[in-house]
Amino acid sequence: PPPHRRLRAGRPRVGQGDAGRWEGGGGWARSPRAARRDPPHHPTTPPQCARLADEFGVVHLSAGDLLRAHTKSGTPDGDAVAAMIRDGAIVPSSVTIALLRAAMDAAAAATGAAAFLVDGFPRNDENRAAYEDATAAPPSFVLFFDCPEAVMKARLLGRNQGRTDDNEATIAKRFAVFTAASMPVVSHYERQGRVRRVDADRHPDAVYAEVRQLFEGVAAAAK
Ligand code: C5P
Ligand code: MG
DSSP states (O other): OOHHHHHHHTSSOTTOOOHHHHTTOSTTOOOHHHHHHSOOSSOSHHHHHHHHHHHHOOEEEEHHHHHHHHGGGOSHHHHHHHHHHHTTOOOOHHHHHHHHHHHHHHHHHHHOOOOEEEESOOOSHHHHHHHHHHOSOOOSOEEEEEOOHHHHHHHHHHSOOOOTTOSHHHHHHHHHHIIIIIHHHHHHHHHTTOEEEEEOSSOHHHHHHHHHHHHHHHHHHHO
């Protein structure tokens, strides 16, 4: 069959995609019509944050990326973090905050950066309490990418980045942790009126069109 039919044949689409395909880079490019209908297999947050950093000059700091880099430090601490990530568990904030602080200091020293887009943090109430102890600055707003679990799972299994936690068993744990531990943080910021919910079950360009408007609002308010 033609490539786009091969791709569409095997619903659910778990594990079938990667960024190159929906971008139409390779032999697997789908017909434009299929590409519009099918959500692409890509993680939501990293590319959205990269575009925001690009357009608005904020420094993108991903807690997950910093923790993954830390696992390569060869220290006992790094090994403990690696085990927690494999298990989908949330790392104690003392570790995560130290990494975020060092990254912020480095960015401020290098570029004078003053605005940070902190991605994937705080992830539970312990993270949040420690963050509030460490800084007097509440977040300007909290961006919440809203996505059905099935779509999220397909994106995670399809991104092929060699992550130790993008497998069925760990993904199930990550979803459970998200519901039990991360949603209370969202609710907390919702009560403060800081949460901006964005429907992430759309093409990345459509998601970004909405996200960038939210950022323009914040940038205008800051002037
Ligand atoms: O956000 P990301 O998917 O990159 O996070 C991957 C993993 O990193 C999480 O499942 C968790 O184990 C760890 N993490 C954490 N604390 C954070 C962010 C990520 O422990 N604040
Ligand atoms: Mg993340």
